[in-house]
Amino acid sequence: MLLDNNLRIKNIMPVQIVKVxxxxxxxxxxxxxxxxVNISEQQLADPLFWATAKDIAHAKLWVPLGHTYHQLLADDWVLPQKDELALLK
Incomplete structure (x- = not known):
């Protein structure tokens, strides 16, 4: 399910990466x-993360960012499936 149809969208804003x-x-x-962007220790140490961020910036794509913590979202614009949501409760 897309986040457009869920209340969780209020905590997410679309952004473009302008500088990496x-x-x-x-x-x-x-x-x-x-x-x-607040970057985790794991992301800091991951060269693939940095290469991907540069590619996204070059392509001028919009990506989801959490309002509160200013972190990029790993699950993109899609909510987990129902069976995954049960595990989150």
């Missing part, structure tokens, strides 16, 4: 606000 310079990623919201 280790150890920081800068994004721009739809409103034009610039934010710094």
């Amino acid at each position: 310079l280790y150890p920081q990623i800068t994004v721009r919201s739809e409103a034009g606000e610039y934010l710094i």
Whole structure:
């Protein structure tokens, strides 16, 4: 199910990655606000994460960012399936 049909969308905002310079990623919201992404220790140490972030920035794709913690979402714009949701409770 897409997040457009779920209340969880209120905690997510679409952003474009505008700058990737280790150890920081800068994004721009739809409103034009610039934010710094909070990056986990695992992401900091992952060269594939940084290469992917640069590719996304180059392609000018919109990605989901959590409002509260300013973290990129691993599950993209899709909610987990019903059986996965049962495990979250």
